[in-house]
Amino acid sequence: MSRFAYVNSGFLPHRDACVHIEDRGFQFGDAVYEVWGVRDGHLLDEQGHFDRLYRSLDQLDILFERSQYSLLVTIHELLRRNRIRNGLVYLQISRGVAPRDHAFPQANIAPTVVLTAKRFNFDAAAQRAEHGIRVITQDDERWGRCDIKSVNLLPNVLAKQAAREEGAYEAWLVDGSGLVTEGSSTTAWIVSRDGELITRPLDNHILPGITRKTVIAIAKSMSIPLVERAFSPEEAHSSREAFITSASSFVMPVVQIDDKIIANGTPGSLSLSLRNEYLRAQ
Secondary structure, X not given: OOOEEEEOOEEEEHHHOOOOOOEHHHHHOOEEEEEEEEEOOEEOOHHHHHHHHHHHHHHOOOOOOOOHHHHHHHHHHHHHHHOOOOEEEEEEEEOOEOOOOOOOOOOOOOOEEEEEEEEOOHHHHHHHHHHOEEEEEEEOOOOOOXXXXXXXXXXXXXXXXXXXXXOXXXXXXXXXXXXXXXXXXXXXXXXXXXXXXXXXXXXXXXOOOHHHHHHHHHHHHOOOOEEEOOOOHHHHHOOOEEEEEEOOXXXXXXXXXXXXXXXXXXXXXXXXHHHHHHHHHO
16 A cells, blocks of 8 residues: 655655755754654544644744644544554654755745654554563763754664664663653653652753653552652662653553663563553543
């Protein structure tokens, strides 16, 4: 079956989708993006991702006038054309096309909109959750506004590649103070020896994860003690449990960090419980 993409105002075969050579997203990374998980045709955490999208656009002063409803109609048509019931939707919006200059274009230009969709094997992700994953730690070398979901992801790419080369699933980034910020594409969590659920508070050093927000709400509804504070790799090594969250991983147990086995080396009961509750709530 042919795969379809959407660029600016039309659907076209995925292999033919392209943007102008002077698109500022291509030239400067002057663009934002969002990713939705799709389960049974439903966008997971739909509103949260839209809210973050429009916040990121506002933070970069990208003038984008299309409504959420208009984007949603386009997303569902793209899913229909690709016959996707379970998968991922990727949306990227750049400032648009203009002669190459670091400063913003003086004249108003139309943003470039790109949408793609693909199938995703959630069964394979569920199998990973049954066994747990390994993460490694890496220095956090990203820019100072990680709260904006921009496409400037080279440090994330290098960290993810380092993890893959070591046979790990993810890399946790560590700041200059020796504290974990987040994963290269995920939110980092631990469960303390006292049973507290711990994740770093929102600031400009981490992305405000949408799955993170939902898991916090679930934890509060379950009366699980929650503390938003930074933690070190050493504290994580000695934790009762650890896990990551993201739009595609949901809640994914971590059983090894660097060369340290977490607890008994199997997914923790709280991690699995939060995963089940997250999926049930969607």
